[in-house]
Amino acid sequence: MAKDYYSLTEVAQRLGISRQAVHKRIKKNKLKAMKVGTTYIIGKEEIKKLKA
Numbered sequence: 001m002a003k004d005y006y007s008l009t010e011v012a013q014r015l016g017i018s019r020q021a022v023h024k025r026i027k028k029n030k031l032k033a034m035k036v037g038t039t040y041i042i043g044k045e046e047i048k049k050l051k052a
Contacts, residue, residue: 005034005041014047025050 012019025031026040031050033040 003044005043006047008033008040008042011042011047015050 006014008019008022012022015022022031022042023040026033026042031042032046033042
């Protein structure tokens with residue numbers, strides 16, 4: 001079963017960039033994410049947009 005949401009670390013690994021780079025994109029509103037507790041989750045559709 002495929003995941004619908006990914007952690008900051010998982011997104012960084014998939015995109016080949018650092019966790020800090022992913023976090024900066026979230027803060028600059030270039031990547032939509034939801035904050036859950038103290039961490040962010042990113043939808044798989046957002047990852048597809050970045051890869052395109």
